[in-house]
Amino acid sequence: MKSFQIKEQAPVFDVIIVGSGAGGGMAAHQLTKAGAKVCLLEAGGYFDPADPKYITQLKWSYESPRRGASTVRPFGDFDAAWGGWEIEGEPYTRKNGTKFDWFRSRMLGGRTNHWGRISLRFGPKDFKRRSIDGLGDDWPISYEDVAPYYDEVDKLIGVFGSKANLPNDPDSIYLPPPKPRLHELMIMEANKKTGVTTIPSRMSMLTKPINDERGSCFYCGQCGRACQAYADFSSSSVLVKPALKTGNLTLINNAMVREVLTDTSGLATGVSYVNKHTLEEVTVNGKIVILAASAGESARLLLNSKSSRFTGGLANSSGVVGKYLHDSTGASRSAFIPHLVDRKRYNEDGVGGMHVYSPWWLDNSKLDFPRGYHIEYGGGMGMPGYGFGSGMENVNGKYPGRDGVVKTGGGYGASLKDDYRFFYGANIGMAGRGEAVAREDNYCEIDPNVVDKWGIPVLRFHYKWSDYEVKQAKHMQDTFEEIIHALGGIASGSKPGADTDYGLAAPGRIIHEVGTVRMGNDPSKSALNKNSQAHDVKNLFVVDGGSFVSQADKNPTWTILALSMRASAYIMDQVKAKKL
Amino acid sequence: MKRRDILKNIGLGTAGVVVSGDLIGQTPVKKTEVKPIPDVAGGRLKEEIEHNNKLNAQRFFSAHELATVTILVDIIIPADKISGSASQAGVPAFIEFMAKDIPAQQTPLRGGLMWLDMESKKQFGQKFRSLTPANRLKLVDQIAYPSKAKPEMSQGVAFFNLMRNLTASGFFSSEMGIKDIGYAGNTPNQWDGVPKDVLAKYNLSYDEWSKHVNG
Numbered sequence: 115m116k117s118f119q120i121k122e123q124a125p126v127f128d129v130i131i132v133g134s135g136a137g138g139g140m141a142a143h144q145l146t147k148a149g150a151k152v153c154l155l156e157a158g159g160y161f162d163p164a165d166p167k168y169i170t171q172l173k174w175s176y177e178s179p180r181r182g183a184s185t186v187r188p189f190g191d192f193d194a195a196w197g198g199w200e201i202e203g204e205p206y207t208r209k210n211g212t213k214f215d216w217f218r219s220r221m222l223g224g225r226t227n228h229w230g231r232i233s234l235r236f237g238p239k240d241f242k243r244r245s246i247d248g249l250g251d252d253w254p255i256s257y258e259d260v261a262p263y264y265d266e267v268d269k270l271i272g273v274f275g276s277k278a279n280l281p282n283d284p285d286s287i288y289l290p291p292p293k294p295r296l297h298e299l300m301i302m303e304a305n306k307k308t309g310v311t312t313i314p315s316r317m318s319m320l321t322k323p324i325n326d327e328r329g330s331c332f333y334c335g336q337c338g339r340a341c342q343a344y345a346d347f348s349s350s351s352v353l354v355k356p357a358l359k360t361g362n363l364t365l366i367n368n369a370m371v372r373e374v375l376t377d378t379s380g381l382a383t384g385v386s387y388v389n390k391h392t393l394e395e396v397t398v399n400g401k402i403v404i405l406a407a408s409a410g411e412s413a414r415l416l417l418n419s420k421s422s423r424f425t426g427g428l429a430n431s432s433g434v435v436g437k438y439l440h441d442s443t444g445a446s447r448s449a450f451i452p453h454l455v456d457r458k459r460y461n462e463d464g465v466g467g468m469h470v471y472s473p474w475w476l477d478n479s480k481l482d483f484p485r486g487y488h489i490e491y492g493g494g495m496g497m498p499g500y501g502f503g504s505g506m507e508n509v510n511g512k513y514p515g516r517d518g519v520v521k522t523g524g525g526y527g528a529s530l531k532d533d534y535r536f537f538y539g540a541n542i543g544m545a546g547r548g549e550a551v552a553r554e555d556n557y558c559e560i561d562p563n564v565v566d567k568w569g570i571p572v573l574r575f576h577y578k579w580s581d582y583e584v585k586q587a588k589h590m591q592d593t594f595e596e597i598i599h600a601l602g603g604i605a606s607g608s609k610p611g612a613d614t615d616y617g618l619a620a621p622g623r624i625i626h627e628v629g630t631v632r633m634g635n636d637p638s639k640s641a642l643n644k645n646s647q648a649h650d651v652k653n654l655f656v657v658d659g660g661s662f663v664s665q666a667d668k669n670p671t672w673t674i675l676a677l678s679m680r681a682s683a684y685i686m687d688q689v690k691a692k693k694l
Numbered sequence: 695m696k697r698r699d700i701l702k703n704i705g706l707g708t709a710g711v712v713v714s715g716d717l718i719g720q721t722p723v724k725k726t727e728v729k730p731i732p733d734v735a736g737g738r739l740k741e742e743i744e745h746n747n748k749l750n751a752q753r754f755f756s757a758h759e760l761a762t763v764t765i766l767v768d769i770i771i772p773a774d775k776i777s778g779s780a781s782q783a784g785v786p787a788f789i790e791f792m793a794k795d796i797p798a799q800q801t802p803l804r805g806g807l808m809w810l811d812m813e814s815k816k817q818f819g820q821k822f823r824s825l826t827p828a829n830r831l832k833l834v835d836q837i838a839y840p841s842k843a844k845p846e847m848s849q850g851v852a853f854f855n856l857m858r859n860l861t862a863s864g865f866f867s868s869e870m871g872i873k874d875i876g877y878a879g880n881t882p883n884q885w886d887g888v889p890k891d892v893l894a895k896y897n898l899s900y901d902e903w904s905k906h907v908n909g
């Protein structure tokens with residue numbers, strides 16, 4: 115017992131990490147395992163998919179009053195995302211009538227609780243696009259620099275797939291892939307005719323256990339709700355929880371970081387955040403600051419961290435912070451497959467997502483657009499929820515029913531009721547996800563007039579697709595029709611044409627935004643060096659998608675994870691060498 | 695109960711919300727203990743629970759409207775050998791909830807019901823609900839088949855399409871409907887591919903796939 119008062123010294127952490135998604139979770143995991151005292155600040159609340167109070171997995175549609183409709187949560191009432199396209203009190207704006215939609219999750223694990231878990235490595239060409247087509251820029255690193263970290267990520271997290279030996283879609287270290295569902299077998303068969311490469315998908319669910327902490331997949335098809343067996347990858351379940359177990363991690367939830375603090379020598383000293391419950395402003399001190407708040411939020415934090423020394427924002431002497439923002443392209447089409455009517459019923463939930471996909475299979479030098487896309491497939495006898503059976507009037511009047519006769523579309527009564535059974539599971543969907551060319555004039559910046567509810571200036575987006583992306587979407591639509599034709603299917607609706615940019619989704623909609631704090635060798639054209647370290651502030655790092663020079667025709671997260679792991683290794687080396 | 699007490703009970707008294715007498719008239723309010731809402735429960739965040747509670751405390755359909763909806767959903771999905779009717783599966787309450795959840799559906803629903811009653815009076819001299827079952831079907835037949843409906847019935851067709859869609863969603867996502875449609879999942883299992891008899895029926899196999907997996 116101390117009989118006199120001592121003034122407690124505020125602790126100085128070895129490392130402060132902002133954001134607990136893919137990038138932040140990985141850094142927290144690696145650095146705490148290496149013995150560093152880490153403070154992880156997360157704007158959202160705590161989340162654990164194995165704790166009953168958070169669980170939505172294995173609930174039935176009727177356990178939601180809206181039967182799973184997306185009125186409250188954008189990906190449905192059971193989806194494990196707290197956040198969405200709009201968050202109350204946290205606006206963002208758009209400039210000059212351009213479009214950008216921004217998806218944010220505010221919770222432990224960020225957007226990795228409900229992401230699609232498509233876990234692809236970038237290929238050798240993806241790091242050197244300028245050398246190939248003269249557009250954009252090369253990365254300052256190559257596939258070989260990242261490959262050892264991809265290997266470690268594969269082993270640490272677990273990913274299923276199959277070795278395909280494709281030139282620009284490198285293989286991972288795989289767990290066994292789940293067998294294709296019926297419609298997926300049909301797609302593989304059809305694509306023998308179209309020439310569209312179709313292979314087992316590559317996703318991070320454990321089809322076999324890899325350690326004692328995590329169970330293996332029991333095929334409920336609901337990874338988007340987050341897995342109570344921890345059999346799917348979420349940063350919260352797989353990275354942050356083990357980091358907490360080391361005893362080296364201080365996790366602070368509901369901490370909305372406002373800015374990075376610096377001293378007169380220009381080094382980062384910590385961050386200041388708003389405690390969302392008490393609305394108090396709190397300072398945390400650390401020797402190293404790592405931003406992993408997502409590409410948009412990390413750019414916002416840097417731009418908001420202004421001082422007399424850093425008038426244009428922190429780590430921004432180049433002026434590139436916020437620029438080169440780019441999202442994947444996306445377009446889709448669905449179809450009715452006549453031979454899939456009147457299906458035998460069985461459980462085909464599988465993993466939460468597709469069991470086969472099509473990596474980019476063509477040569478751009480023979481096409482009128484520069485970069486490729488991959489195709490994701492959907493379909494099957496899923497759990498009926500809100501929207502089930504909609505538009506039957508366009509189906510039962512077009513295709514013969516159980517009695518072999520095409521009736522007048524629509525109707526009511528017992529025969530209509532039977533049509534829903536007859537046509538159940540006969541639709542498939544296809545979505546193209548492609549690479550856009552990163553451009554300086556697609557950017558986010560600080561809106562001079564608008565603040566969020568904590569008084570923090572918000573982002574304003576300026577984004578336009580170019581001809582490259584529109585032509586790519588046109589190619590997607592042509593391909594979808596070829597595949598549907600080869601399947602013996604009938605495409606739904608009319609083919610999206612030039613008036614809609616061929617169905618090209620608005621920028622941001624594919625939720626792969628990257629590039630806002632890009633890396634490079636030239637400090638006048640990039641914010642970070644090849645180790646994800648700020649050129650201007652040596653104890654400041656960015657380990658989310660912000661560092662990307664170009665997004666590939668792949669989903670970004672496996673690369674965010676590998677680069678965060680790589681940056682963490684570099685930090686440990688530098689600390690050992692007393693350079694940090 | 696006095697009006698002041700009603701306001702206090704539904705928590706609107708101090709919020710400065712204008713409550714129309716009509717709404718209060720339709721809202722049976724029970725005296726309930728105010729339980730604190732936890733930050734998260736049952737997979738729902740506090741603000742989501744509050745939002746759902748708020749929607750549940752409101753009434754959208756009048757008794758007459760709800761009775762008409764109940765008749766319509768059972769015309770659309772009646773009981774048969776396999777399962778019960780839409781109303782037995784709770785579809786009217788589901789549509790009531792969705793009208794509040796997606797306010798854009800309110801006018802099409804309320805207006806559509808009015809349209810139906812107007813048309814019914816025009817043709818049969820009575821509101822739809824009061825018609826004989828045979829006459830109800832005579833009217834429904836004019837709006838249930840988009841491709842052969844008369845042009846002057848187009849608003850009725852749009853309304854009936856909406857009702858058909860909501861009824862199908864509500865029925866097949868209910869416990870009864872999920873059983874009816876034969877959805878076999880939402881339960882732990884070992885997925886080992888398409889059953890053999892199904893593969894045979896479609897003349898498919900895993901040979902090609904095995905090549906991918908085994909190199």
Ligand SMILES: Cc1cc2nc3c(=O)[nH]c(=O)nc-3n(C[C@H](O)[C@H](O)[C@H](O)COP(=O)(O)OP(=O)(O)OC[C@H]3O[C@@H](n4cnc5c(N)ncnc54)[C@H](O)[C@@H]3O)c2cc1C
Binds near residue numbers: 217221232415669670
């Ligand atoms: C529906 C959906 C499907 C997807 N599917 C795939 C897929 O199949 N494959 C793939 O590779 N990618 C996919 N993605 C993208 C993937 O989720 C992201 O690439 C990934 O989560 C990005 O990781 P991150 O660490 O950069 O950011 P996030 O995961 O977004 O995490 C950022 C965290 O930082 C916190 N934060 C933000 N600002 C602050 C602040 N100021 N202070 C404190 N904390 C802050 C946030 O609350 C959040 O928790 C998908 C995304 C969505 C939404």
Ligand code: SF4
Binds near residue numbers: 320337346464
């Ligand atoms: S499909 Fe498998 S990994 Fe995904 S949530 Fe279900 S059990 Fe978990």
